[in-house]
Amino acid sequence: MRWWRSVAHRVYSFFHKDAVERELDQEMCFHVEREIAENMAAGMSPEEARRAALLEFGGVERFKEDVRVARGVNRIESLLADVRYGFRALRKRPGFTVISVLTLTLGIGANTAIFSMVNALLLHPYNFRDLDRLVRVWEDRGIDEGFDARYMAAADAEDLRTNSQVFEKFATYRMQSFSMGTGSEMQPVLGGKVSAEFFDVLGVSPASGRVFTATEGQTGLDQVAIVSYGFWQGRFGGDPAMLGKTISLNGRVSTVVGIMPKDFDYPVPVELWVPLALSPEEKRDRTQLTESALARLKPEVSVAAARAAMAGLSHRMEQDYPKTNSGRIATVLQLRNELYMFTLPLFLLLQIAAGFVLLLACANLANLVFARMIGRQREIALRAALGASRGRLGQLFLSETVLFSFVAGVVAVAASFASVRALRTSIPAGWTKWVPGWDGIRVDGNVLAFTVLIALGVGVILGLATMFHASQVEPNKALKETGAGTVAPGKRRVRSALVVAQVIFALVLLVCAGLTIQGFVRLASIYQGFEPASVLRIEISLPEKTYADSVKVANFYQELLRGSSSLAGVQHIGLVTNPPASNVDNDTTYFKIEGQPALKTSEMPSADLQIASPDFFETLKIPLVAGRIFLDADNADAARVAVISRGMASRFWPKGDALGHRIRLGAQDSTETWLTIVGVVGDVRQNWWNPASRPVIYRPFAQSPQRSMNVLARTVSDPMGFVAAVRDVARREDPGIALRGVNTLEEEIADSIAIVRIMGILMGVFGAVALALSSIGVYGVLSESVAQRTHEIGIRLALGATPGDLRKMILGQALTLTGIGLAIALPISWAISRAMASLIFGVVSVDFAILAGFSALLLVVALGAGYLPARRAIGVGPMISLRYE
Amino acid sequence: MSKPTDLVQGTLDLLILKTIALEPMHGWAIARRIRQVSKEVLQVNQGALYPALHRLEQQGWIEAEWGESENNRRAKYYSLTKSGKKYLQSEQANWERLSAAIGLVLKRA
Numbered sequence: 005m006r007w008w009r010s011v012a013h014r015v016y017s018f019f020h021k022d023a024v025e026r027e028l029d030q031e032m033c034f035h036v037e038r039e040i041a042e043n044m045a046a047g048m049s050p051e052e053a054r055r056a057a058l059l060e061f062g063g064v065e066r067f068k069e070d071v072r073v074a075r076g077v078n079r080i081e082s083l084l085a086d087v088r089y090g091f092r093a094l095r096k097r098p099g100f101t102v103i104s105v106l107t108l109t110l111g112i113g114a115n116t117a118i119f120s121m122v123n124a125l126l127l128h129p130y131n132f133r134d135l136d137r138l139v140r141v142w143e144d145r146g147i148d149e150g151f152d153a154r155y156m157a158a159a160d161a162e163d164l165r166t167n168s169q170v171f172e173k174f175a176t177y178r179m180q181s182f183s184m185g186t187g188s189e190m191q192p193v194l195g196g197k198v199s200a201e202f203f204d205v206l207g208v209s210p211a212s213g214r215v216f217t218a219t220e221g222q223t224g225l226d227q228v229a230i231v232s233y234g235f236w237q238g239r240f241g242g243d244p245a246m247l248g249k250t251i252s253l254n255g256r257v258s259t260v261v262g263i264m265p266k267d268f269d270y271p272v273p274v275e276l277w278v279p280l281a282l283s284p285e286e287k288r289d290r291t292q293l294t295e296s297a298l299a300r301l302k303p304e305v306s307v308a309a310a311r312a313a314m315a316g317l318s319h320r321m322e323q324d325y326p327k328t329n330s331g332r333i334a335t336v337l338q339l340r341n342e343l344y345m346f347t348l349p350l351f352l353l354l355q356i357a358a359g360f361v362l363l364l365a366c367a368n369l370a371n372l373v374f375a376r377m378i379g380r381q382r383e384i385a386l387r388a389a390l391g392a393s394r395g396r397l398g399q400l401f402l403s404e405t406v407l408f409s410f411v412a413g414v415v416a417v418a419a420s421f422a423s424v425r426a427l428r429t430s431i432p433a434g435w436t437k438w439v440p441g442w443d444g445i446r447v448d449g450n451v452l453a454f455t456v457l458i459a460l461g462v463g464v465i466l467g468l469a470t471m472f473h474a475s476q477v478e479p480n481k482a483l484k485e486t487g488a489g490t491v492a493p494g495k496r497r498v499r500s501a502l503v504v505a506q507v508i509f510a511l512v513l514l515v516c517a518g519l520t521i522q523g524f525v526r527l528a529s530i531y532q533g534f535e536p537a538s539v540l541r542i543e544i545s546l547p548e549k550t551y552a553d554s555v556k557v558a559n560f561y562q563e564l565l566r567g568s569s570s571l572a573g574v575q576h577i578g579l580v581t582n583p584p585a586s587n588v589d590n591d592t593t594y595f596k597i598e599g600q601p602a603l604k605t606s607e608m609p610s611a612d613l614q615i616a617s618p619d620f621f622e623t624l625k626i627p628l629v630a631g632r633i634f635l636d637a638d639n640a641d642a643a644r645v646a647v648i649s650r651g652m653a654s655r656f657w658p659k660g661d662a663l664g665h666r667i668r669l670g671a672q673d674s675t676e677t678w679l680t681i682v683g684v685v686g687d688v689r690q691n692w693w694n695p696a697s698r699p700v701i702y703r704p705f706a707q708s709p710q711r712s713m714n715v716l717a718r719t720v721s722d723p724m725g726f727v728a729a730v731r732d733v734a735r736r737e738d739p740g741i742a743l744r745g746v747n748t749l750e751e752e753i754a755d756s757i758a759i760v761r762i763m764g765i766l767m768g769v770f771g772a773v774a775l776a777l778s779s780i781g782v783y784g785v786l787s788e789s790v791a792q793r794t795h796e797i798g799i800r801l802a803l804g805a806t807p808g809d810l811r812k813m814i815l816g817q818a819l820t821l822t823g824i825g826l827a828i829a830l831p832i833s834w835a836i837s838r839a840m841a842s843l844i845f846g847v848v849s850v851d852f853a854i855l856a857g858f859s860a861l862l863l864v865v866a867l868g869a870g871y872l873p874a875r876r877a878i879g880v881g882p883m884i885s886l887r888y889e
Numbered sequence: 890m891s892k893p894t895d896l897v898q899g900t901l902d903l904l905i906l907k908t909i910a911l912e913p914m915h916g917w918a919i920a921r922r923i924r925q926v927s928k929e930v931l932q933v934n935q936g937a938l939y940p941a942l943h944r945l946e947q948q949g950w951i952e953a954e955w956g957e958s959e960n961n962r963r964a965k966y967y968s969l970t971k972s973g974k975k976y977l978q979s980e981q982a983n984w985e986r987l988s989a990a991i992g993l994v995l996k997r998a
Contacts, residue, residue, distance in 0.1 A: 027955075031916060031965045034958070035935060038917040041960070061935050070940040 090404040108412030111365030116420035133207035139336040141297035155293040183547035213262030226281035230262035235275040255549025290328040406463035413459025507825025510778035517771025534624035539749040540723035558709040567733035578620030611699035631683035646679040652699030783869035790873035818870030913968035
């Protein structure tokens with residue numbers, strides 16, 4: 005509490021200055037009076053006594069000042085004076101103020117905008133209680149980037165749940181789409197099948213109604229549903245009597261028992277949730293990887309401890325179920341990390357780039373401030389000569405720079421409200437559907453604190469730099485010099501170093517921007533191996549209830565294809581389970597090659613599995629490499645066949661003899677029928693994060709009909725013009741059928757890489773800002789240094805130097821500084837491109853054209869920045885130059 | 890501006906605190922008491938006394954109150970605060986340890 009009293013005391017003294025002064029006077033008077041009385045008592049005359057007392061007391065004013073210092077009043081007072089002075093100084097030089105505040109605003113604003121994204125998307129993706137304790141439970145099987153580790157078998161999940169001591173709660177779920185309603189009213193809805201603990205694990209409760217009970221997780225008792233707020237509002241108009249209503253899902257009637265709060269959309273925005281009711285045989289299954297698992301750790305359990313526990317359990321399960329579980333290692337991953345596993349590096353990169361913009365702005369600003377300091381050398385010297393201590397001068401400069409970075413901070417915060425809104429609204433919804441949490445981007449307390457912190461930090465750093473600069477002023481010398489301040493070589497070196505630093509930052513930023521934009525352009529064209537132009541994509545999900553029989557499913561699609569292909573303008577039409585750029589991974593499957601030795605399940609090769617109709621390949625123009633594609637004759641009654649991708653063929657049959665070999669899908673003990681490889685087709689990039697040539701097995705739709713398929717149609721004109729016609733054909737077959745995800749394939753591709761596109765745009769903006777800031781910086785320093793050498797230039801001209809010589813000299817200086825900067829920046833940029841290449845999944849690679857191009861650009865900018873001051877200096881003429889002071 | 894060394898400054902603070910530990914006193918009386926008790930050895934300069942008093946007040950070790958003096962004049966009386974008492978104890982202990990140590994060194998060396 006003592007410090008508080010001390011501050012209170014100081015503040016009291018400050019605000020009651022008059023009273024304090026009066027008391028001080030009284031105290032002194034009293035002392036002197038007592039002294040006089042004492043002296044008189046000792047026998048002095050009144051005059052003598054008074055004289056002796058005052059003599060003894062000493063200089064009254066002098067030590068009153070000491071008392072004031074002791075009370076700490078001065079410090080507040082001088083600080084206020086400094087701030088006032090700072091304001092006056094900023095007002096007096098509006099040009100300097102506007103430029104430096106703008107520069108800083110750009111730097112701080114860039115950081116605020118990016119941080120608001122990071123804050124919303126990475127730090128607070130979910131509002132769940134104790135988010136750090138929420139984990140996804142994965143099962144790593146050590147194949148293909150561990151991507152399908154996200155799913156596990158039901159029996160494995162149950163074992164982990166019952167046998168581990170690290171979880172407080174554990175839940176499993178599956179995403180599933182349903183057909184809601186009956187007859188012609190039937191609509192597809194996206195839902196989740198969740199175990200009873202699902203909502204408890206996340207710590208959310210319904211806005212009204214209840215969550216599922218454990219008994220509702222049994223087959224036959226599971227006809228209940230919880231709906232999302234959006235579903236309730238959108239489909240039932242916010243009906244107040246929603247609870248207890250029944251809805252028909254896949255032909256079964258379910259009672260609505262709860263409505264979730266508005267913002268609940270885990271794991272993706274779904275419309276409703278139903279209990280995950282597994283049959284006894286599903287519960288025993290260890291081969292189908294169907295469940296996603298989610299858990300809340302016990303409070304005292306760390307993620308590392310949970311991982312260790314999972315590994316231990318996995319080893320036991322490996323021994324207990326060697327056939328299925330060998331090589332499976334369960335692990336946990338924090339919920340907050342899962343979402344942005346792939347985009348985190350991109351955001352980090354953006355934040356780093358924003359940091360570079362700030363550094364660049366600071367370097368620029370430091371230059372401006374130093375240039376101003378040179379003009380103030382005499383003032384500083386005068387202050388120092390009049391007795392200002394170094395600390396006192398420091399306080400002056402610190403309060404000045406903190407003041408204007410504070411002004412810049414305020415402007416930046418105001419600007420960030422606007423820029424964050426622009427960021428959110430200017431990016432179309434189609435792009436952001438793959439960016440969960442996008443709508444949560446806003447300027448909140450965290451973002452404000454971040455901005456204020458940066459502004460203060462910049463102010464302090466600049467202030468310290470200025471103080472250092474000022475402390476090197478020698479009053480004696482500075483006061484003696486008559487002309488405009490000259491610059492000591494040491495100081496010129498500091499400013500040259502700043503130019504070099506600017507060149508470095510600028511090149512690094514430009515290279516990053518160039519690579520990201522190039523990466524985006526490449527991403528857009530990365531979906532190679534097929535032609536996306538003029539292709540329509542439609543998703544169809546047949547209801548389980550009415551299409552239980554696979555023959556019925558096959559018939560529906562056969563009729564749909566037959567009806568649609570006869571439409572005028574439709575060139576080709578085909579079916580596939582997962583079209584490219586869907587941002588959904590293909591199903592993967594183990595397979596066995598006939599004639600090769602039996603392997604443990606974990607060592608078996610795996611491949612993506614696609615189901616496709618014969619015309620699919622022609623629709624996307626996927627080239628046939630060898631053999632044949634599917635024929636209509638490859639129907640349910642014919643011999644089972646498969647077509648494989650070129651990547652798969654060269655990996656498993658390097659001699660090029662894949663045709664005619666037989667493979668069997670599924671684990672080691674699979675009883676599937678053997679498939680004969682009849683054709684090899686070109687590789688297709690499935691999603692932007694996948695490597696180009698994942699092995700893919702295609703099976704004919706007729707031999708393996710699926711209820712959910714994607715219809716792809718190649719049309720002669722705008723694909724969207726054919727939607728109505730295709731819908732009519734489908735409705736003729738089944739009036740209740742609903743079409744989903746209707747879009748052109750080109751649009752889908754653009755949307756699927758939205759995050760990289762957004763990044764490309766932002767990086768482009770940063771690059772432009774970097775270029776502008778650095779050219780201003782180089783120009784500023786050169787013109788300043790030329791102005792200071794006007795006298796010298798005059799002498800040189802008078803002594804016979806030609807304008808050409810002088811131009812060469814000044815431009816030489818510009819090129820030298822830029823050259824040094826480039827020499828340092830090139831290796832850094834190269835290293836950063838290498839790092840980026842590994843971050844952005846091979847989209848970006850070291851590109852010498854970009855490095856060379858931007859280096860050349862910076863050199864040109866430096867030449868331009870040097871040319872103007874050079875021309876001015878030479879144009880002045882020796883007489884004026886010599887008189888210039 | 891030369892600064893008194895820490896030892897001198899700390900010593901004066903200690904003397905002031907100790908002097909007003911018994912009863913509240915005004916500045917002049919503090920100076921006189923120190924002079925008397927030290928048998929005229931320690932002369933406290935007013936130029937040092939008042940800044941020290943105000944600094945101690947600022948630091949919260951002592952507090953001041955206006956009161957009636959022995960000759961019926963208004964005078965500023967200083968007294969120890971609670972934390973000031975604690976501070977005095979620890980400072981006094983420090984001082985005793987220090988002077989004993991210095992004494993030892995001077996005797997032995």
